[in-house]
Amino acid sequence: MKASGRTEAIVGSSGLATRVNPPTGVQIVAAERVRKWGKYAKEDRHLLLMTLPAVVKILIFSYLPLIGIVIAFKDYVPRLGILGSPWNGLENFEFFFKSSDAWRILRNTIGLNALIIAAELVVAVSMALLLYEISNRKALKAYQSIMFFPYFFSWVLTGLMLTTLLNPNNGIVSRLIEDMTGREAAFYSEPWYWIVILPLVSIWKGTGFSSLIYYSALMGIDKDLFEAAEIDGATKLQAMRFISLPFLMPIMVMLTILAVGHILRADFGLFYFVPRNVSALYPVTDVLDTYVFRALTVNGNFTMSAAVSVFQSFVGLVLILGTNRLAKMYDKEYGLF
Amino acid sequence: MNTRTLPIRLLAHGCLLLFCCICLLPMVLTLSVSLTEGAAIQRYGYALIPPSFSLDAYAFILDDMKTLIDGYRNSLLIVVFGTTLNLLVTSMVSYSLARRDFRFGKAISVYIFVTMIFSGGLVPTYILIVQYLGWKNMLIALIVPAFAAPFQIFLLRVFFQEVPQALTESAKIDGASDWRTYWSIALPLSRPALATLALMMTLSYWNETFNAMLFIDKSSLFPIQLVLKNIQSYVEMIRNVGFDPSGNLVDPSDVPTESIMYAMMVLTSLPVMFIFSFLQKYFVKGMTLGAVKG
Numbered sequence: 148m149k150a151s152g153r154t155e156a157i158v159g160s161s162g163l164a165t166r167v168n169p170p171t172g173v174q175i176v177a178a179e180r181v182r183k184w185g186k187y188a189k190e191d192r193h194l195l196l197m198t199l200p201a202v203v204k205i206l207i208f209s210y211l212p213l214i215g216i217v218i219a220f221k222d223y224v225p226r227l228g229i230l231g232s233p234w235n236g237l238e239n240f241e242f243f244f245k246s247s248d249a250w251r252i253l254r255n256t257i258g259l260n261a262l263i264i265a266a267e268l269v270v271a272v273s274m275a276l277l278l279y280e281i282s283n284r285k286a287l288k289a290y291q292s293i294m295f296f297p298y299f300f301s302w303v304l305t306g307l308m309l310t311t312l313l314n315p316n317n318g319i320v321s322r323l324i325e326d327m328t329g330r331e332a333a334f335y336s337e338p339w340y341w342i343v344i345l346p347l348v349s350i351w352k353g354t355g356f357s358s359l360i361y362y363s364a365l366m367g368i369d370k371d372l373f374e375a376a377e378i379d380g381a382t383k384l385q386a387m388r389f390i391s392l393p394f395l396m397p398i399m400v401m402l403t404i405l406a407v408g409h410i411l412r413a414d415f416g417l418f419y420f421v422p423r424n425v426s427a428l429y430p431v432t433d434v435l436d437t438y439v440f441r442a443l444t445v446n447g448n449f450t451m452s453a454a455v456s457v458f459q460s461f462v463g464l465v466l467i468l469g470t471n472r473l474a475k476m477y478d479k480e481y482g483l484f
Numbered sequence: 485m486n487t488r489t490l491p492i493r494l495l496a497h498g499c500l501l502l503f504c505c506i507c508l509l510p511m512v513l514t515l516s517v518s519l520t521e522g523a524a525i526q527r528y529g530y531a532l533i534p535p536s537f538s539l540d541a542y543a544f545i546l547d548d549m550k551t552l553i554d555g556y557r558n559s560l561l562i563v564v565f566g567t568t569l570n571l572l573v574t575s576m577v578s579y580s581l582a583r584r585d586f587r588f589g590k591a592i593s594v595y596i597f598v599t600m601i602f603s604g605g606l607v608p609t610y611i612l613i614v615q616y617l618g619w620k621n622m623l624i625a626l627i628v629p630a631f632a633a634p635f636q637i638f639l640l641r642v643f644f645q646e647v648p649q650a651l652t653e654s655a656k657i658d659g660a661s662d663w664r665t666y667w668s669i670a671l672p673l674s675r676p677a678l679a680t681l682a683l684m685m686t687l688s689y690w691n692e693t694f695n696a697m698l699f700i701d702k703s704s705l706f707p708i709q710l711v712l713k714n715i716q717s718y719v720e721m722i723r724n725v726g727f728d729p730s731g732n733l734v735d736p737s738d739v740p741t742e743s744i745m746y747a748m749m750v751l752t753s754l755p756v757m758f759i760f761s762f763l764q765k766y767f768v769k770g771m772t773l774g775a776v777k778g
Contacts, residue, residue, distance in 0.1 A: 187587045193662035194580040198592055201577035201632035208609065208629055209599035215608025229611065274503065280496040292764060293504040296511070299760050300753065301691035303713045307749050311513035317529035317742075319513065351507065383492045415694060420713070439606055444698065449607050456605025464601065 219453040239454035248438065256413055256434040259345055264406045266346045270354055272395060275361030276387055291362075295355035302416025305352060306423050313344075338431035341422060345432070348421050349414070357402075364398050365391060400474050408467030411435055411459045435459055518542070518746035525742050541743035545751065551718070552751065554704055555711035558623060559690055562707060566627040567685045571678065573631050574640060579666045581637070582644030583652070600634045610698060625699040626692055626707065636681055643677035644670055679766050690756055708752050715748050 170178075188195060215229055222235040243249055274294070281287045297305070312320040313334040324332040334340050368390065376386045413434040422432040439455050442448040517530050521538040528535050545552060577596075581589050609629070619625035652665045660668070671678065693709040700706060706714070719741045 184587075191586055191588060194583060194586045195588060197576040197580045197662070197666065198588075200573045201637065202592065202595070204573065204628065204631045205596060205599055208612070208631075209603065212604025212608035212612055213602060215604050215611060218607060218611070225615070229608075274500070277496040277499050280493055281500070282493070286497070290500045290504055292761070293507050295764060296757075297507055299687060299756055301693060301709050301712075303693055303709050304749060304753055307712065307715070307745070308510040308514050311510050311517060311530055311746075314530070317525060319530055322529050354503070355507075420693070423716075443607060443610060449611070453605060453607040456607060460603060460605060467601075 216453065216457055218450060219457045221450065223450045223453075239450045240458065243451050243455055243458075248433075251430065252433055252435055252438050255431060256411055259342070259418075259431075259434065260406075260410045260413055262342070263346045263349045264403065264410070267350055267353055267357060268399060268403060270350050271357035272361055272392075272399065274354055274358035275365060275395070276391060278358065278362050279365045279391065280383075291355070291359065293355075294358065297352045298355045300352070302414075302420040305348065305416075306420040309344075309348065309421060335423070335425050336427045338428045341428055341431045345417060345421065349417055352417075360402070361395055361398065364395055368394050400477075404467065404470045404474055407470045408463055410466060411462050413437075415440065514746050514749055518743050518750045520743055522741070522743060538743075541747035542751075544744055545747055551703075551711055552748070555706055555708040555752070558705055559708040562623055562626050562692065563686050563689045566630060566689045567682055569627070570631050570685050571682055574633070574636050574681065575671065575678065576666065577632060578637050578640035579644050579670050582641045582647070582670075583662075584649060596632075596634050596637060613699060620699055621702050621705060622699075623705060623707075626695050627689075629695060630685070630688065630692075636684070640674070640677060640681060643674045647673050676766065679763075683760075683763055683766060687756075687760070712749065712752050715745050719745050 218229050218232070219239055220234060220236060221229070221232045222238075223229070223232045227233075278287060278290060281290065300308070310318060312318050315321055315331065315333055315335065318334075321332050321334065324330075332340075334344070372390050373386055376390060381389070413436050415436045418432055418434045419437045419440070422428045424437075425432075435455060439452045442452045442455075512532060513530055516532055516534050517525065518541055519537055519539070520531070520534040521536045521540065524534070524536040577592075580586050581593055583589065613619045613625055613629070617625075647670050651669055655665050655669055691709060692707060693713065696707050696710050697713075700710065703714075
């Protein structure tokens with residue numbers, strides 16, 4: 148708005164000088180506005196200067212790449228640059244969606260992420276409710292600290308640690324299964340195990356943090372409510388069901404909306420480092436992000452990766468608007484915006 | 485005290501204890517395997533308590549420290565420069581946006597918020613950094629892209645907004661510039677929030693792997709996570725070829741290959757574990773505040 152005001156004003160003033168037409172109302176207002184904002188800028192110059200590094204960084208690293216999105220609609224030749232390469236319409240999208248990978252990868256991305264979102268929600272809320280029942284301060288601190296530890300590990304480390312359980316010869320879970328069933332559990336060559344393993348690892352790493360969010364929300368409940376419920380003869384479970392859970396509902400909905408909006412953006416680390424990029428596991432573990440990453444780094448296929456990214460962003464936007472709408476239809480208070 | 489709630493409390497303790505054990509299991513196993521003698525692993529598999537104790541794996545790594553030290557140095561550089569500069573950039577913009585009398589605040593907030601919804605994606609960013617900025621194999625490629633993260637800006641803005649406006653105004657009447665009110669009033673009053681943010685930044689810089697995989701392929705520039713990622717190949721190289729990465733001859737039979745991997749994991753995670761177990765309180769407090777408010 149500011150920029151357009153300025154151009155109008157420039158046009159307006161030059162028109163004034165050459166053609167001697169009386170300035171129209173719009174031009175006067177526009178010129179006035181520029182003068183006003185110019186004055187503001189001068190007065191606020193220190194504050195403006197403070198925003199400068201961030202504004203420039205965001206311009207270069209967030210806005211410039213937005214222009215780069217056109218690469219998804221082009222036949223990219225590095226020599227010609229992004230803007231100089233010839234257009235090729237939707238060919239890059241076609242290339243991905245007609246490939247045999249598309250269905251498998253979309254299924255993995257959406258299926259596993261939906262599973263993870265649901266599982267994490269259930270576990271995090273249950274843990275928060277359990278933590279809320281603990282009145283011993285020391286025990287509470289200990290539980291929370293221990294649950295928080297995995298949050299600090301990188302995905303690389305997490306993936307390597309998992310080998311202590313799943314290593315084919317020595318991992319303790321592999322050994323246990325071998326002892327019980329007599330058959331070898333080849334976790335790193337049989338993809339179907341990972342439908343269970345990936346959500347479990349995600350819970351292992353994330354619960355400390357996500358349960359903390361719910362726990363701190365629970366701390367905000369007025370204790371009188373529980374006392375009143377107890378006097379009325381409610382059991383602990385009833386109190387949880389009718390006081391605690393409804394209280395957590397808005398946060399649960401909000402976090403789920405956000406998570407669903409990002410459902411096509413899998414956590415790269417979880418899907419790449421935890422299965423340790425073993426190609427035998429791709430039928431289950433390959434998701435959009437790892438696919439794009441490999442297309443870019445292994446095959447150098449810039450245009451298809453870009454097309455998939457664009458598709459990801461677009462669907463993400465639709466999903467976030469859609470889930471927000473749904474949540475609002477359910478209860479006006481629940482919408483995110 | 486209350487007998488009626490006792491069973492529920494016992495159940496809660498039981499579930500939480502179980503969950504905590506599961507959280508700890510892989511960590512304890514890692515530590516244990518790193519301390520186990522190579523032959524014992526072959527015989528007994530992994531165990532919670534080392535069947536026969538040995539420090540061979542650590543001795544082996546400490547013998548040829550170069551890989552590890554390079555990794556530590558690179559990660560430390562990234563963490564120190566990244567966190568300091570990022571904290572400065574983020575706090576400056578957050579402070580401006582928190583000031584109610586800043587007339588461009590709204591426009592700049594929108595400008596930043598838009599980037600939370602729309603992003604160019606991996607490819608344009610990759611091309612930008614590699615071809616236009618020429619940051620291939622430069623540590624700066626791992627530092628600058630994390631600057632001024634919208635989420636952190638808005639998180640810190642909430643804290644700066646709590647600095648009483650009257651304080652800033654009276655300082656201004658006494659002739660303090662905006663820089664002065666930022667540096668001498670807002671920053672000191674928001675120390676806990678800044679500490680939390682610094683911790684978040686430190687953690688994400690220390691754990692940075694994705695950008696490193698994209699932009700760094702010189703092994704002397706590998707941050708610690710990439711060193712860790714390549715441990716497997718390092719260990720396998722020793723086992724199969726009989727050379728370690730610096731070209732020294734090794735006899736594969738007296739190398740505790742498996743324990744080496746786990747020892748390396750322990751060595752790379754120890755400093756972080758150590759720091760964060762002390763600072764966790766800060767971290768947790770700030771994170772929850774941010775989550776509830778933001």
